[in-house]
Amino acid sequence: MARTDVIVLGAGIVGTSIALQLAKRNMAVALVDRAGLGEQTSYGNSGVLEGSTILPPAFPSSLSALMRVALKQASDANYHMSFLPWAAPWLMKFRAASRPAAIMETARINRPLFARAIAEHEALMLESGATQYLRRNGWIKLYRSDAAFAALRKELDLAREFGIVVETMDADGARKLEPSLSSVFRHAAYWPAAVSLSDPLAVTRAYAARFSTLGGITLKGDALSLHRSGSGWRVETAEGPIDAPEVVVALGPWAPDLLEPLGLKLPMGFKRGYHRHFKTEESAPLTRPVVDVYYGYLITPMRQGIRVTTGAEFAARDAAPTPVQFDRLRPHLDALYRIGSRAEDRTWLGARPCFPDSRPVIGRAPGQKGMWLAIGHAHWGLTLGPVTGRLLGEMMSGETPFLDPKGFAAERFLA
Numbered sequence: 001m002a003r004t005d006v007i008v009l010g011a012g013i014v015g016t017s018i019a020l021q022l023a024k025r026n027m028a029v030a031l032v033d034r035a036g037l038g039e040q041t042s043y044g045n046s047g048v049l050e051g052s053t054i055l056p057p058a059f060p061s062s063l064s065a066l067m068r069v070a071l072k073q074a075s076d077a078n079y080h081m082s083f084l085p086w087a088a089p090w091l092m093k094f095r096a097a098s099r100p101a102a103i104m105e106t107a108r109i110n111r112p113l114f115a116r117a118i119a120e121h122e123a124l125m126l127e128s129g130a131t132q133y134l135r136r137n138g139w140i141k142l143y144r145s146d147a148a149f150a151a152l153r154k155e156l157d158l159a160r161e162f163g164i165v166v167e168t169m170d171a172d173g174a175r176k177l178e179p180s181l182s183s184v185f186r187h188a189a190y191w192p193a194a195v196s197l198s199d200p201l202a203v204t205r206a207y208a209a210r211f212s213t214l215g216g217i218t219l220k221g222d223a224l225s226l227h228r229s230g231s232g233w234r235v236e237t238a239e240g241p242i243d244a245p246e247v248v249v250a251l252g253p254w255a256p257d258l259l260e261p262l263g264l265k266l267p268m269g270f271k272r273g274y275h276r277h278f279k280t281e282e283s284a285p286l287t288r289p290v291v292d293v294y295y296g297y298l299i300t301p302m303r304q305g306i307r308v309t310t311g312a313e314f315a316a317r318d319a320a321p322t323p324v325q326f327d328r329l330r331p332h333l334d335a336l337y338r339i340g341s342r343a344e345d346r347t348w349l350g351a352r353p354c355f356p357d358s359r360p361v362i363g364r365a366p367g368q369k370g371m372w373l374a375i376g377h378a379h380w381g382l383t384l385g386p387v388t389g390r391l392l393g394e395m396m397s398g399e400t401p402f403l404d405p406k407g408f409a410a411e412r413f414l415a
Contacts, residue, residue, distance in 0.1 A: 002239075002240065002242045003243045004028040004029060004242060004243070005022075005028040005029065005245070005246065006022055006028070006029045006244050006248060006396070007029075007226075007242060007244045007248070008029060008250060009032050009223040009251055010249070010250035010252060011032070011033035011035075011036075012250065013203075013381055013382050014385045014388055015033070015251075015374070016031065016211065017207060017386045017389035018248055018385075020124065020208075020210055021392070021393035022248075022393050023211050023215060023216045024214065025393050029216045029217075030218075030237075031208070031211065031218045032218075032220075032221040032235055032242070033218075033220070034220060034221065034222050037205050043348065043350070045309070045382045046289055046300055046382075047197040047200050047300055047302060048383070049117060049194065049195045050114065050194065050380055050383045051114055051115065051117045052114075052164045052193050052194050053110075053380065054111070056106050056378075057312075059091070059094055059095040059098040073328070074296070075296055075310070075329035076294075076295060076296020076297070076310075076312070077296065077313070077314070078311075078322065078324055079313065079314040079315065080313075080319060080322070083315045083319070091269075091314075093357075094269070094356040097356045106358050107158060109359060109408075110358070113384060113387055113388075113408075114380075116403075120390055121195075121387075122134070123386070124210070128206040128209065130202065130207070133203050133206075134195055134196075134197060135287075135288065136195050137192075137288045138190055138194045138195075140178065140188055140190050140289070142187075142188050142290065142291065142292050143185060143189070144185045144186060145186060145294070146187070149187035152168075152189060156168070165192055165193055166190070167189070167190040167192065168190075170186065171187075174190070177190060177287075177288070178286060178287065180284030180286060182335060182336050182337065184332075184335045184336050185292075185336070196289050197382070198302055198303050200382055207386075220238040221237030222236065223254070223258055229241075230243075231245065232244055232245040233245070233246070233370060233371070235247075247370060247371050247372070248372045248373075249365065249374070250374045252353050252375065252377075253352070254317075255353065259373075264367065264368065266375075267355060268355060268375070269314075269353075269354050269356065270314075270352065271313070271352040271379075272312070272314075272315050272317075272349060272351045272352070273309060273312060273352060274309070274310045274313070274323045274325065274326065274349050275310070276307070276342065276344075276347050277302065277304045277306065277307055277308075277342070277343040277344055278305050278308065278339045278340045278342060278343055280301065280305050281340065282339075282340025283305075283337075283339050283340040284339075286299065286300070286337070288300070292332060292333070295329050296312075296325075296329070297309060297310055297311065297329045299333070299337060299339070304343060305343035305344075306340070308339070317351045323347045323349070352378050352381070353378065354376060354378040355376040355378070355413075359407060359408055360374070360375065360376045360377045360378070360380075361373045361375050362388055362391055362405060363392075363395065363405050363410065364410075365410065366410055372392060374392055391405060391408075
């Protein structure tokens with residue numbers, strides 16, 4: 001039996017970043033996962049570090065948008081009919097959290113976390129030797145109608161308040177940045193301060209390697225084996241049981257499997273998402289991520305090829321894949337950009353763990369001595385991994401947190 005100070009459950013970008021931040025604070029840390037480092041939800045993403053993100057996703061505000069989803073005509077969203085009875089209570093909470101006042105409250109609570117996100121990544125990349133994966137050329141969001149672009153005004157006003165630079169432009173202006181785009185859109189917003197990664201998995205593994213050099217250990221084990229051992233916690237691993245007085249749950253969409261039997265039921269939902277890779281040498285040149293806002297997909301250059309990501313799918317976490325959104329978006333993608341043939345047969349599927357108020361839970365687990373939570377990062381797990389690690393590291397080591405963590409406490413759902 002081995003003993004350590006902290007067990008971190010989950011070796012995605014969030015858990016790996018937490019383990020590294022704790023090791024930097026001279027804690028003895030064991031990072032435990034049943035799969036490989038960064039190979040699950042963290043692997044499939046846009047690669048964008050969204051430090052300039054302001055407004056969270058919102059429930060469709062127009063009847064036409066809602067009907068497109070309901071009739072399965074939308075490329076930005078899909079659902080499984082059998083899942084709707086389970087999802088309905090969460091969707092109603094999400095709708096309530098999408099009211100204008102609630103959206104603004106979330107934006108202001110989230111902002112200090114996002115404002116530090118890129119700097120925390122850059123610091124870890126520098127010490128982990130991963131800066132070669134970092135691109136500092138922003139990203140572009142495309143708007144196909146005047147009305148869609150006009151709806152951006154609230155976000156632009158907040159950007160000015162927060163000191164975030166956004167350059168608005170017409171199709172010709174956007175094509176000066178990315179000449180391979182066709183002029184099928186009317187407006188664009190260029191966020192120059194955004195950065196992106198060419199290989200998110202390699203970055204997660206670099207952070208894990210740095211964690212190891214600081215004395216951290218990485219073990220294969222099932223988080224569901226976690227149980228009380230004396231006054232602390234024990235988890236079973238391939239190398240035997242390991243004990244610690246404190247444990248961090250960073251299990252992404254699998255967190256409820258562990259927490260609910262302990263009596264901690266939080267309103268976590270799942271937004272599943274897909275990606276595919278296409279051959280770079282056959283595709284038109286592309287230097288940064290580009291989002292087609294209306295149709296809800298993103299194209300971005302990765303080391304594996306041009307990655308195309310879909311919007312959200314509301315389905316059971318472990319349900320069989322149904323990547324129909326690619327068929328719906330493909331005509332619009334082809335009109336916008338010349339993409340090559342598939343680089344691989346695999347269609348990646350992951351489940352984003354989301355709370356209805358679009359804020360993660362970061363902090364102590366109510367009613368569970370020595371347990372900490374870092375879950376529900378939704379679309380922003382990659383972005384917020386290192387800054388979550390810093391915040392949790394400060395809280396666990398008794399430092400003064402760089403922000404007020406109350407807005408991310410689990411207790412907000414238990415009142």
